Amino acid sequence: MNTLPQQLANGLLLGSMYGLIAIGYTMVYGIVQLINFAHGEIFMTGAFGALTVYLYILPDGTTLAVAVPLMLIGGAIVAVLIAVGAERFAYRPLRGAPRLAPLITAIGLSLALQELVRNFYPGADRARAFPGLDATHDIGSVTIKDADIFLVVAAIVCMSGLAWFVRKSRTGRAMQATAQDPDTAQLMGIDTNRIIVIAFAIGGFFAAVAAVAYGLKYGSIDYRMGFLMGLKAFTAAVLGGIGNIYGAMLGGIVLGVAETLASAYIDGIPGMDKLGGQSWANVWAFVLLILVLLFRPQGLLGERVADRA
Amino acid sequence: MTTLLEVEDLRVAYGKIEAVKGISFKVEAGQVVTLIGTNGAGKTTTLRTLSGLLKPSSGKITFEGQPLNGVAAHKIVALGLAHSPEGRHIFPRLTIEDNLRLGAFLRKDKEGIEKDIQRAYDLFSILGERRKQAAGTLSGGEQQMLAMGRALMSQPKLLMLDEPSMGLSPIMMQKIMSTIVELKSQGTTILLVEQNAQAALSLADQGHVMEVGNIVLSGTGQDLLHDESVRKAYLGED
Numbered sequence A: 001m002n003t004l005p006q007q008l009a010n011g012l013l014l015g016s017m018y019g020l021i022a023i024g025y026t027m028v029y030g031i032v033q034l035i036n037f038a039h040g041e042i043f044m045t046g047a048f049g050a051l052t053v054y055l056y057i058l059p060d061g062t063t064l065a066v067a068v069p070l071m072l073i074g075g076a077i078v079a080v081l082i083a084v085g086a087e088r089f090a091y092r093p094l095r096g097a098p099r100l101a102p103l104i105t106a107i108g109l110s111l112a113l114q115e116l117v118r119n120f121y122p123g124a125d126r127a128r129a130f131p132g133l134d135a136t137h138d139i140g141s142v143t144i145k146d147a148d149i150f151l152v153v154a155a156i157v158c159m160s161g162l163a164w165f166v167r168k169s170r171t172g173r174a175m176q177a178t179a180q181d182p183d184t185a186q187l188m189g190i191d192t193n194r195i196i197v198i199a200f201a202i203g204g205f206f207a208a209v210a211a212v213a214y215g216l217k218y219g220s221i222d223y224r225m226g227f228l229m230g231l232k233a234f235t236a237a238v239l240g241g242i243g244n245i246y247g248a249m250l251g252g253i254v255l256g257v258a259e260t261l262a263s264a265y266i267d268g269i270p271g272m273d274k275l276g277g278q279s280w281a282n283v284w285a286f287v288l289l290i291l292v293l294l295f296r297p298q299g300l301l302g303e304r305v306a307d308r309a
Numbered sequence B: 001m002t003t004l005l006e007v008e009d010l011r012v013a014y015g016k017i018e019a020v021k022g023i024s025f026k027v028e029a030g031q032v033v034t035l036i037g038t039n040g041a042g043k044t045t046t047l048r049t050l051s052g053l054l055k056p057s058s059g060k061i062t063f064e065g066q067p068l069n070g071v072a073a074h075k076i077v078a079l080g081l082a083h084s085p086e087g088r089h090i091f092p093r094l095t096i097e098d099n100l101r102l103g104a105f106l107r108k109d110k111e112g113i114e115k116d117i118q119r120a121y122d123l124f125s126i127l128g129e130r131r132k133q134a135a136g137t138l139s140g141g142e143q144q145m146l147a148m149g150r151a152l153m154s155q156p157k158l159l160m161l162d163e164p165s166m167g168l169s170p171i172m173m174q175k176i177m178s179t180i181v182e183l184k185s186q187g188t189t190i191l192l193v194e195q196n197a198q199a200a201l202s203l204a205d206q207g208h209v210m211e212v213g214n215i216v217l218s219g220t221g222q223d224l225l226h227d228e229s230v231r232k233a234y235l236g237e238d
Helices: A004-032 A039-057 A064-094 A100-120 A146-168 A170-180 A182-187 A192-218 A225-240 A245-268 A278-295 B043-050 B073-079 B096-103 B110-123 B125-129 B140-152 B170-185 B197-203 B221-226 B228-234
Strands: A136-139 A142-145 B003-014 B017-028 B032-036 B058-063 B081-084 B158-162 B189-194 B206-211 B214-220
Touching: A004 A039, A004 A142, A004 A146, A004 A170, A004 A192, A004 A225, A004 A245, A039 A064, A039 A100, A039 A192, A039 A225, A064 A100, A064 A192, A100 A225, A136 A146, A142 A146, A146 A170, A146 A192, A146 A245, A170 A182, A170 A192, A170 B096, A182 A192, A182 B073, A192 A225, A225 A245, A225 A278, A245 A278, B003 B043, B017 B032, B017 B043, B017 B189, B017 B206, B017 B214, B032 B043, B032 B197, B032 B221, B043 B081, B043 B158, B043 B189, B073 B081, B081 B140, B096 B110, B096 B140, B110 B125, B110 B140, B125 B140, B140 B158, B140 B170, B170 B189, B170 B197, B189 B197, B197 B221, B197 B228, B206 B221, B206 B228, B214 B221, B221 B228
Parallel strands: B032 B189, B032 B206, B081 B158, B158 B189
Antiparallel strands: A136 A142, B003 B017, B003 B058, B206 B214
16 A cells, blocks of 8 residues: 555645645745744634635535535635735734844744634634545555545646746736845835735635645644644745745655655664654654755755845 | 926935935926935935935925825836936846836836837847846846836836946946937936936036035036036046
């Protein structure tokens, strides 16, 4: 069952999820040089937004084919509103403040969001069941779930949509200009505040897509789910080269594949027999980050500092 | 002549340090007006305040009779004031063509934009030859051409150029200065900030000499060019 192709598929799937969340870190960093450490919690609220639609809005017995798109919309609305609200009320007043101030704010915001969900969402002090898309398909020796198909399709659609938007649309060009030189972007007539809001909104939307995929795949969500997923996605963004949207996706996939393969096979190496298994997956993920930062600090696709005149 | 821009008793401070200490001047439509002076005289601060990147601590800026105080930078462009900043500030990782398109960010007339991109390529042929190249690969002089072309893309009523000749070879500088003359002959109103007083004064209708935040001398370009104190201080004569 756990053959190499299966492990690779597992890694790619996990990595796509990291990549989707990593977009939020990388776009915001690229434009305002802020690490939004509350982004993991924005992902978490997206999951609860989607669950709310399923439990409290849709009539009982709605088929998942109908429910999933509506859950996606609900999750996206919640995550985007929280992301944009965080920008407007928590980060914008601190623009121009020392860098530590927004960083501490982000950490505070992430704790606040966790506690709000834990205390006020019905039953969220424990894990809550999420409808799963568990039907399986065998492709050769690889078994995947419907939830995995949802994840892959969503990741491909979102990423190609984003790539088109950033490169070809007028707003996308304004976004690149704002990332490269915010003052001069204003001289072009670009409302840079609006661009920043759009970056947060796109990040929130992508996090919600990942959150719905997470729920459908694992069948359960909880108020702490954003912490580790957020940390991994941030790692993915740094790994790929923070500020670079393709880097975020590539970093996610590299991270997902690396940690999956490491936890599956590293105990086969003589002397490392105690270092395998799922419990070591996070260790290998962060070892990879340390290695990349040592040998390629700008990340896999990051620009050299000299290019960033 | 109609007054396009009027600056009255403008003061700008960075924290407690006042960089512009109450200057007044006018730009009439169709004129080239230049601010000259050494480094730190407050010329760039003045331009950055006019385009809304800096907030004045007091004083009045009026553009076509409309006060500009407190108007956001991106809205000032829409009123017809374009600013080509000191140090060029092209977008290095975007193509030359995308840089020009960004100059026309607020315009909706697609055909007009294509026509003006072509006009920029006619004005600076090197830009047309390299339109798909990242702007960061251009030489300093070529980047200056792009910055000017980009500023023109908004069809400004007033074009503000900050140190367009800075760091350029004499040939490149010649090219930039002759472009300014050409733009002037087409009726573009220009506010030119320069350290190269000789070049700036010889093509300006009006000139103002700035020293540590004040305008210390004003006159026509020709008057200032022949003024003894200006010749001594800025044109390197004994």
